[in-house]
Amino acid sequence: MEKKKVVIGFLGTQLDSGRGAGRWEKWRPTVSLVQREDLVVERLELLYTLPHQALAQLVRDDIATASPETTVNLVPMDIADPWDFGEVYARLFDWTQAYRFDPEREEYWTHITTGTHVAQICLFLLVESRRIPGVLAQTSPPRRQRMGEPGSYALIDLDLSRYDVIAQRFGAEQSEAVQFLKSGIATRNAGFNALIDEVERVAVRSRAPILLTGPTGAGKSHLARRMYELKKARHQVQGDFVEVNCATLRGDGAASVLFGHKKGAFTGAAADRAGLLRSAHQGVLFLDEIGELGLDEQAMLLKAVEEKRFYPMGSDREVSSDFQLIAGTHRDLRVDVSQGRFREDLFARINLWSYVLPGLAARPEDIEPNMDHLLARSADESGQVARFNLEARKRYLRFARSPEALWSGNFRDLSASMTRLATLADAGRISTALVDAEIQRLKWLWQRGDAMETAGAFASLPTPLSAEALEGMDLFDRMQLEAVLSVCRQSPSLSDAGRRLFDKSRTQRSVVNDADRLRKYLLKFGLHWSDVSGRKPAP
Numbered sequence: 001m002e003k004k005k006v007v008i009g010f011l012g013t014q015l016d017s018g019r020g021a022g023r024w025e026k027w028r029p030t031v032s033l034v035q036r037e038d039l040v041v042e043r044l045e046l047l048y049t050l051p052h053q054a055l056a057q058l059v060r061d062d063i064a065t066a067s068p069e070t071t072v073n074l075v076p077m078d079i080a081d082p083w084d085f086g087e088v089y090a091r092l093f094d095w096t097q098a099y100r101f102d103p104e105r106e107e108y109w110t111h112i113t114t115g116t117h118v119a120q121i122c123l124f125l126l127v128e129s130r131r132i133p134g135v136l137a138q139t140s141p142p143r144r145q146r147m148g149e150p151g152s153y154a155l156i157d158l159d160l161s162r163y164d165v166i167a168q169r170f171g172a173e174q175s176e177a178v179q180f181l182k183s184g185i186a187t188r189n190a191g192f193n194a195l196i197d198e199v200e201r202v203a204v205r206s207r208a209p210i211l212l213t214g215p216t217g218a219g220k221s222h223l224a225r226r227m228y229e230l231k232k233a234r235h236q237v238q239g240d241f242v243e244v245n246c247a248t249l250r251g252d253g254a255a256s257v258l259f260g261h262k263k264g265a266f267t268g269a270a271a272d273r274a275g276l277l278r279s280a281h282q283g284v285l286f287l288d289e290i291g292e293l294g295l296d297e298q299a300m301l302l303k304a305v306e307e308k309r310f311y312p313m314g315s316d317r318e319v320s321s322d323f324q325l326i327a328g329t330h331r332d333l334r335v336d337v338s339q340g341r342f343r344e345d346l347f348a349r350i351n352l353w354s355y356v357l358p359g360l361a362a363r364p365e366d367i368e369p370n371m372d373h374l375l376a377r378s379a380d381e382s383g384q385v386a387r388f389n390l391e392a393r394k395r396y397l398r399f400a401r402s403p404e405a406l407w408s409g410n411f412r413d414l415s416a417s418m419t420r421l422a423t424l425a426d427a428g429r430i431s432t433a434l435v436d437a438e439i440q441r442l443k444w445l446w447q448r449g450d451a452m453e454t455a456g457a458f459a460s461l462p463t464p465l466s467a468e469a470l471e472g473m474d475l476f477d478r479m480q481l482e483a484v485l486s487v488c489r490q491s492p493s494l495s496d497a498g499r500r501l502f503d504k505s506r507t508q509r510s511v512v513n514d515a516d517r518l519r520k521y522l523l524k525f526g527l528h529w530s531d532v533s534g535r536k537p538a539p
Contacts, residue, residue, distance in 0.1 A: 001105075004042035007033055008132065009111025010119050011048040011056050019058070027141040027151055029113045030059055034067035035150035042106070043071045047095075047115075049079050082116045089122045096131040097233075104238050108134030109155065128158050133235040177204065181226045185373045188365040195355055202353050203227040204234060209305060209325040209350040213332070214357030217410030220328035221288055223357070227326065228284040239283025239323065242276050247292040254297050259304070261313035275312060277304055280323035290327040290350070291336055295343060302346045325350065360407040360414060367400045370411065374418035386422035388430045396435045399442075406446040417442060469525075481525065484518075488532045494518060 009030060016028045034041050044063065048056040053076065060072040077091050101108070110127050112120045126132045136156040142149040178200045187193055202210065210227075212220040221243065228241040249257055256266075260275025277285060287293075293301065304310040305325055309318045327350050336342035360367065379385045388396065399405055400414075407413050421430045421438055473481075484501065491497035498514025499506070506512050522528060 003107040008045045010115030012114030032150040109137040113139045189363040211354040217412035218357040224286040224326045242280040243286040247289040262315045281321045288328040291331045298343045360410045364401040378422040386425040392432045392435045
């Protein structure tokens with residue numbers, strides 16, 4: 001389907017002017033754009049300064065006569081000084097931010113023949129930076145003035161790579177993009193800020209895959225979506241943001257969800273399915289926990305990333321999808337590669353841009369600005385403002401930055417904590433009593449997690465040790481005991497287990513009694529061979 005042509009340009013206060021029948025005998029640049037028989041302009045966005053409203057209306061009426069199929073939108077610009085670069089650029093920039101561009105259905109020409117030199121430069125910069133998607137249009141008068149002669153025009157498709165120096169002058173715009181990626185939070189951690197600075201540059205300059213690594217709750221999904229929204233605002237993507245957690249995909253369902261399937265491809269495939277990769281066409285696909293994908297799905301994904309083509313399940317015909325991949329994981333994929341759980345070639349492909357997002361405990365200086373952000377967001381959602389009193393704020397921060405605060409759930413834990421405090425705050429005041437109760441709640445949450453982790457490590461060991469006894473042991477002793485009990489479970493007798501455990505030191509003893517040494521070690525914890533193996537001790 002042919003795209004509709006939309007022209008954006010300033011009114012020419014001199015070149016477009018004229019009254020009476022004689023105005024049709026002169027060349028007027030804006031009117032000339034719609035006078036060509038081989039060119040149909042669907043819509044004209046005619047920008048004008050307020051003192052020239054009457055001329056703008058006249059030009060609109062003349063265009064209606066010359067080209068009834070062209071819709072003219074008059075766009076007033078409140079510009080006091082049309083030669084003030086800062087003022088003109090600011091007004092045009094704000095207009096482009098509010099305008100609903102649709103590059104999939106419309107083709108945009110930015111007319112730079114009319115307007116002041118300042119306006120023309122500003123329009124050039126907005127096209128170069130992709131704030132206005134499309135090309136520049138330069139019109140010229142005919143060699144001989146004839147009634148109705150439209151003259152000529154030239155289209156200029158900017159090679160963006162030539163104008164990096166110009167783009168770098170607008171540091172303020174880059175700063176705004178960085179703040180956007182951080183959701184406007186004034187983060188203080190130098191390492192994190194440097195990371196986001198680079199992510200901003202990569203997000204707007206590259207379509208290569210990006211790998212985000214970090215613990216659960218560190219903000220990988222949030223950052224991926226903000227990167228997409230930044231690219232969308234600059235008209236670098238037209239498609240959707242498609243997100244899936246690969247840990248939720250299993251078996252045939254994994255390939256079906258990602259790559260789609262043909263009807264009858266497997267039991268239950270009652271109809272064709274497009275799959276998420278095709279849903280992300282011309283957009284961004286975020287695969288969270290990519291390390292959970294099976295090796296077969298990894299091979300299919302590699303082909304899709306490199307060739308933009310793949311086979312749906314049960315189909316002998318390839319389909320295409322042009323998307324940018326952002327991957328997330330809490331695991332070290334280098335370890336998975338070395339152990340054969342993750343394909344080395346796929347890792348190499350997605351590791352071009354790799355960023356490790358630190359957990360909240362590693363960014364204690366960022367806890368306070370995030371608290372303020374979360375409380376402000378809570379106020380927007382609930383309509384009720386909640387604030388700490390001075391002592392309550394100090395007490396919460398003292399705990400939040402201390403070694404006691406594990407933040408194992410990272411920003412999810414902090415978000416939940418702020419939600420509870422804001423909800424319980426009477427008259428919008430978060431008191432020290434509320435803070436003390438919240439601190440106890442967080443301690444309980446994290447202690448419970450530690451206890452469950454310890455219990456999980458020993459769950460398969462037939463030991464009578466109580467949870468209290470395990471919690472009272474040093475980590476060194478717990479890990480050593482776990483290793484000893486593991487060997488005991490795999491050995492047919494106490495003596496055999498002793499020989500395996502003391503295989504080096506037994507050669508240096510004149511009297512060897514490995515079974516007795518192991519028996520005494522177990523007795524330190526009140527354990528017997530029958531407790532740990534289910535067998536009676538050998539003689």
